[in-house]
Amino acid sequence: MTENSNKPATSFWVIGVIALLWNLAGVAAYLSQAFMTDEMKAALPENQQALYENIPTWATAAFAIAVWGGLLACILLLMRKKLAKTIFVISLLGILVQIVYNFFVSNAIEVYGPTGMIMPLLVVIIGIFLVWYSKKCADDGILN
Numbered sequence: 001m002t003e004n005s006n007k008p009a010t011s012f013w014v015i016g017v018i019a020l021l022w023n024l025a026g027v028a029a030y031l032s033q034a035f036m037t038d039e040m041k042a043a044l045p046e047n048q049q050a051l052y053e054n055i056p057t058w059a060t061a062a063f064a065i066a067v068w069g070g071l072l073a074c075i076l077l078l079m080r081k082k083l084a085k086t087i088f089v090i091s092l093l094g095i096l097v098q099i100v101y102n103f104f105v106s107n108a109i110e111v112y113g114p115t116g117m118i119m120p121l122l123v124v125i126i127g128i129f130l131v132w133y134s135k136k137c138a139d140d141g142i143l144n
Helices: 010-034 038-042 046-053 057-078 083-105 108-112 114-139
Strands: none
Touching: 010 057, 010 114, 038 046, 046 108, 057 083, 057 114, 083 108, 083 114, 108 114
């Protein structure tokens, strides 16, 4: 059997589809933030309004790279393309830049409290998993 003819297990498709849905949710979150109207911001508590008003361009760009890269990587994974691995790494870098901003530059932890750290940490864990999984799939000959 050649490398390109390795048939993926059902778990590959399950993980790929779940990852795709996860990244679609990330894209929705990005679009919600990117297109937040002044009225929507005004409905937030003042400390959250201040967070949204002061997000630097580089942090927004990192968010965009993380979610759009993740979505593209999932599509490539489901198409069984090795390029998915590289794009997952780029997406993870976007995630890590976001984490640096949220945890060390902004006062997001003060605004959202310790429970506000759960989702960003989950995003990092899933991002790391997807990099590892795509590498494993490439090494196993599932991706070509």
